Amino acid sequence: MKDSRIGVYICWCGTNIAKMVDVEKIAEDIGRLENVVIARNYKYMCSDPGQDLIIKDIKEHELDRVVVAACSPRIHELTFRKALENAGLNQYLFEMANIREHVSWVHTDREEATKKAADLVRAALKRVSYHEPLDKLSVAINPATLIVGGGVAGMSAAFRLAEAGKKVYLVEKEADLGGQAARLDLSFPYLNTVSSFLQPLIRKVKEHKNIKVFTGQSISEITGYVGNFKTTTGINGKLEDLEFGHIIVATGLSNYDPSPFKNYGYGRLPDVITSIEFEKMLRSGNIKCSDGKPPRHIAIIHCVGSRNENIHEYCSRTCCATALKYANQLRATFPGAGIYDLYADMRAFSKACEELYTKTSTKDVMFLMFDPERSLPEVKQAGWKDECNMLIDMHEILSGENVEVPADMVILMTAVEAQKDAKDIAHAAGISMCGNHFYIEKHPKLDPVATTTDGVFIVGTCQGPKDIPESITQAWAAAARVLAGISRGTVTVEVTTAVVNEEICCGCQTCISVCPYTAISFNEEKNVSEVNEVLCKGCGTCGSTCPTGAIRSRHFTDMQILSQIEGMLNEGKVKETHKILEEA
Amino acid sequence: MNNRIDTTLKADLKKFGLQSWNDCFHCGNCTALCPLTEDANLFPRNSIRTMQMGLKDKLMSGVDPWLCYYCGECSDTCPRDANPGEVMMTLRRYLTSLYDWTGLSKKFYTSKVWELGAILLLGGMVVLAFALFFPTINPELTADGGVRINSIMPLQWIEWADWTMGIIVAGLLISNLMRMYYKIAFGAGAVRIPLALYFKEAWQLAFHFSTQWKFSKCDGKRYWLWHWLLMSGYTIMFILIMVFLPWFQTEEIFEVWHPQRLLGYYATFGLLFGLTAVIIGRIRKSNAKFKFSHVSDWLFIVMLFLTVLTGILVHFFRIYGMPMATYYLYVAHLAVLVPMIMIEVPFSKWSHLAYRPFAIYFANLRKAAMKYHEKTEISLATT
C-alpha cells in the first residue's frame, strides 16, 4: 500500500464524547501509527475553528487524507467534506468514525468505550488510505415538480408551486381530486364543512395554468436523480413522458377494515359502521339505522385498530376529535338520544380540541372508559324486550363496573393506515418506510418533510396520521423546499456509483439482473457489462455479486472495506521513528 | 341486577336538587382527601360515577351517601366545581325517597306544594283540634304563680296523641329501614351476612348514633360539635316529650337544678346553638355544605327553630304566670312541632338520623361478613 499523509481529528463534542471516551489518549496513540502525519483532539470539530484547524493542517502538513472521529457521518460527513474542498483536497479523501452515536452515547464503561473508539478510528485510518478522489457531477435542476397524490396536501403544495410560476404535474390515483378530505362532512374542532374550502381548492388547482392534473393515474417507475427525474404517465391511454426536478409524495392514507375484531361484530351486525361510513351518512344528511328508524341510542367506540400491538401500535391521532365532532352532530340531530362515547384515552390534542371535548361533555354525552389492555367492549344483539337493538358489554374502568350500553347504532373509530400500495411509490421514488409502511422523513425533528433521497419530499398522511392543518403545513413547507432547490438552479450529485473494469469483466452477465434500477446493460461487441452512472444509486449489490471482481462500487470498494476490517481488528503498524523513540 | 347505562336517572335526580351531573371527570382529588376513603371504596367518586352512569340498582344497594357527613372538603377543593358533597346530599334525598314505600317522601322532596301543603294541613289540624275540643282554659295561677299548663287540655289526651304520633312515625321509619336493609343486604354486590354478626356489630348502632364518630373524623371539628349538640339536644327533647311527658310537662315548677329543668335547658341550648350555627352558615354560605340549600333543608331548619322558640316562650310565660300567652303559644308550638315530626322524621331530612347509623351498621356488617368469608375460605383452603 502506498504511503499517504493522513491527518486524524478526534472530536470531544463538548462532553458528549469526551466524558465517555479518552480522546487525548486516542489522539496520542493514533499519532504513533504509520502514515499519520498529525493527530489532534478538539472540543468541537464541526465548529468553524474546528474546520479551519483541518484546512490549516492540510495546507501546512500537505495532508492528502483526513479522518475525523466525531458524530454520525449521517450528520456531519458533508460538513467536513466541504472543509476538505475548501482546502483544495478532494472531498472523498475523507473518512469519518462515528464515536458518539455508536460509542459515547451507548456505553457506560469508559475504558471499553475508549478501546472501541480507538478501533473505529484505526479502521477509518486504514480505510481512508484506499480512498480515491471522485468528482461530483453538477447538473441543472428541472424547474418542474411531480406531485403524487391529489388530496389536500398534494393540492396545497401544487397550488403554492404553481402560484410561484413553476410547472407542476399532479398525479392522482382516483378519478377525482380531493382524497380523504372529500369523504368528510364537517371538520373539527370548529365544525365547519370541509367542502367549503376543499371545493374552491380543487377548482383553483384544476384551472391553474401551471398545473397539469392526471387523474386515475398511478406512478409505476421513476428514473433519474434530484433535478432530473423522469417518469411516464398519461390520461386515457395516451402516454406522456414527464421530466421534473423534484418529487412531492402526498399519497395519503387508507382506512382500517375492522372486520378482524370479532367483538365489534362489524359486518355481522348491520348497524355497526365505521367512521367513514358514518361520514357518508352525515354528508347525505340522513342518519338512519338499517331498519330505517332513527337511532335512539348511539355508541361511538374509539381506538379500533389503533394503539393495539397486534394491529397498529401507533395512535391515529384524529379519531378522538372526530368522535367528539360526531357527538356534537348527533346531539344536534337527536336531542333526546342517548350518546355513548366508549374511549380508551381521550386524546383530543390539536389546537382547540380540548375545548371541543369540554364543550361536548356538557351536551349530555356519556363518556365511558375502557382499558384495551384488559378487555375490549363487546357488541351483541339485544333481546326482543330491550328498548334497543344492540347491547355493548364493557368493563368501565372509572367505576370498575361491568356495564351494558344500549345502542341502535355503533360507530367504530377505525384506525388510519398507510396506503396499500405505499411500497410501490416508495420504491419508485426511493423512500424508506417504517414497519407500519408510513414513509420515513430524513430527520424526525430537523428535516421532517425531506426523505433520504435528494429531491424527494413527503407531505401529509403518507408520513403518518395527522389532521388537515398539519398536512397543509407540511405541503407548504415542502413547496418552500422545492422552490429553494429550483432557485439554486443546479445540484451536485454523488458519484459513489458502481463502475465496471472492462479489463477484467468477462461478460458473464451475473450482475445485470441484480440491479434494481436496470442501470447495468450488456455491451455485446465489447462483451462487457456497463453501468449507467445516472441510473445507478450506488447500493453496491452488483459489486458483491460480480464473481470476477470487475465491478467496483466507488467509495465502498472491496479493498476499502477489507482494509477497514483489518484496521478495526489490528493494533496497526507503529512508525519506525516512534519505535526508535520508544526503545530509547 | 340490572347494570345497564341509564341516561334518564340524572333528570330524575335534578328534582332532588342535583346541579350538574357531569362536571366530575374523575381526577380523584376528592377521593384523595376524603377521610372516609378506604382502598376498597373510592369515596365519594364511586357514588358519583354510579350516579352519572345511572346505575340505579347499585345506588340503592349502596350505603356510601349515608357515610358522608358533608364536611365539604371535597367540594371546596374540586378543580371542576363538581361539588361532590352536594351530589352526596342529593343522593341521600333520593335514597330517602326510594326507601319510603308510601311515596310521600318523593312528593315532599320534589314538590314544594306538597311539602308546604302537608305542613299547613297538619298544623291546621292541630289548631282545629284545640278549637273543637274547646279546652277548659283555667286562668288562675298555681301556688308558686305558674300557669296551669295542663289545664288547656288534659295531659292524658296530649300523651295519647303523642303515642299515636310516635307509633305512626316509628312504623314508617322502621318499615323504610326494613326496605333499606333489604336493598343493601340482598341488592347488588350483596354478601351473605351470618346471623351472629348482626349482634356482634349491633353496638355500632348505639355508638355511632350517640357519638357521630365518623363525622368527628372529618376535618373542622366545630361542625361536628354543632351537629352533635343539635342531634343530642333534639334526641333528649324528643325522648322527654314522647316518653316522659307527664314527668316533663308538670304544672308544679321545680328548682332550676332539678333534672327536669336541667335536661330541658340543655336540650334547648343544644338545639338553639346548633340551629343558629346552621342558619348563619346557610345564610352566609360560609362553607360548602351550606352553599346549596334545598327547600327541604330550609323548611326543616325553620320549623325546628320555630318549635324551639315557641317552646322556650311557653316555658317562660308559664313560669312568670302569663296564662293566655302561654296557652296560645302552646297551641302554636304544637302546630309546628307535629308536622315537623310527622313529615321531617319519616319522609324528609330528619330521617337521616335513622338511616345514617343503620347505614354505618350495615356497612360494617358487610365488611365483617367479607372478612368472615375470607377467613372461612382460607381455613377451607388450608384444611
Place this chain on the structure above:
Amino acid sequence: MDKENKEKLKLAVYWGAACGGCCVSVLDVHEKLLDIVAAADLVFWPIALDVKYADVQKMPEGHIDVCLFNGAIRNSENELMAVMLRQKSKIMVAYGACAQMGGIPGLGNFHDRKSIFDRVYKDSESTENAEGITPQPKYDVKEGRLDIPAFYNDVKTLRDVVCVDYFIPGCPPQSERLLEVFMAISSGAELPSKESVLGALDKSQCDECKRKKTDNKKVDRFYRPWEIEDDGETCFLEQGVVCMGPATRGGCGVRCIEGNAPCRGCYGPPPDVTDPGAKMMSAIATMIDSNDEEEITEIMASIDDIAGTFYRFSLPSSILRRKLMPEVVEVD
C-alpha cells in the same frame, strides 16, 4: 549478441505434493521440447533425470535460472526442497494450481494429520494395523536411524514457505502457456513485475467460453453435470450447474467447458479477487430465485459439499485456509 554462443539457461523442475501431472505437462509441449532443450539445460528434474538432492545442494546460489516448482507443501521434504531450490534459483515459479493455491492436495486441509493418519493407516477397510503404527519421522533400527519426511498438519502453498517470483496457474498449466513464458524468459525479454501470474489471462473463463450467456441467471435447483441434459450451448450457470468459470482466470482454453464439463477453478482467481470461493459463492447465492429462507436453504442443499465445490483448488490459499478440527476445539 547472437543466440548461438549465448550461455544456455539452467532450468529446474521439481514436484512437491503433486500428482505428477505438472511434470508431465512439461513434456506435453511435444517436439517443442527440443526448442526448450536448445535454449536451456535441464539441471534438475526428478521425474526425468537422475540428479540427487546432494547435487542440488552443491550448486552455488543462483545457479539455476528458472525453477518450476509444482505441487503443494505437504511434508518437511517438500519444504526443505522448496527452500533449497529458492536459494539456488534466480526465478522461482509456482507452477500449477497446487503450488499456487494448494490444489487438490490442499483439500487435505479439511482434515489434519491425525485424522488422515487414522484413516489411511488404521481405519481404512483394507488396512490391518493392529498395533496402530503410524509413520514416525525418525525410527531407530539396528542398522541405524531411519529418517522419513515429517507429515505436516496443514497443506501449504509454495508462497507460504518461500517467496515466489511468478505463478503459472493450472491443473496442469497449459503447455502452450508454459512454452510462451519460457521462450519469453529465454529471449531475455522484459519480465513482468514480481509475484504476477504468467501464462493466464486477466479475464475469466467466460470471456473465452463459447456457450450462450444471458442475464437470466435464476436458479431454483442446482444440478450435478450428470443430472442435466446439457445442450452444449447454454451457460452452465443458467442450467443450474455450478461452474467456477466467472471466478477463474482464462488461459486454459476453456478445455473443461469445451469438453462439456463445468469449470472447477484450477486456473485460480482473476487479479482483483482475494478469495475466489467466496466470490463465486456470493454470485451463485445471488442467482437463487427465492426470497424465502426455507426455500433458499432447500435450493442451496442441492449443492452437496459447498466448501469442497467452491474451494476445490484454493483451500490453503483461501481466507480461512483450513477447517477447524473439533479436537482442537477441546484444547481451548
Place this chain on the structure above:
Amino acid sequence: MANFEPKIVAFLCNWCSYTGADLAGTSRMKYAHNIRIIRVMCSGRVDPTFVLKSLREGADGVLICGCHPGDCHYHEGNYKCLRRYEFIKQYLTEMGIDKKRIRLDWISASEGKQFAELADAMTEQVAELGPCRVRSIMENVT
C-alpha cells in the same frame, strides 16, 4: 469464559440499520460495547469475503443488519444478502466454525431499541461460543 469480551464486526446498511443504530445513540440506549459497526450502503453490498475476512482478522462474530424484508431502500438488496447469508452459514459449518458466530437481522430506521437489544443478544450469543480460533489457526501453520 467468564470475562471473555467478544469482538463483533457489524455490517449495517446505511438507510435502515445504521440509522437505527444512530437512533439508539441519540436516545441514549445502552448496549454491549463489543459491537464494531461498519457502514455499507445496502446489506446487499455485504460480500461473503467481508465476513470471512472479519473472522480471519480476529472477530469472534459477525452481525449483518439490513432493512426489513420489503422495505429495502434498494428494493431487494436485503434479499440478496439473505441468500448469501445462508451460503456463508453453510460454508462456515463445513469449515468447523459454529454458524452462530454470524447473524443476519432486520433493523429499521425507527428501531433503535431493537438494535440495542440485538447488539446485546448477539454479544451474549457469541460470548457463549468463546473466542474464535480462526486467526490463531491462520497465523501458526503447522
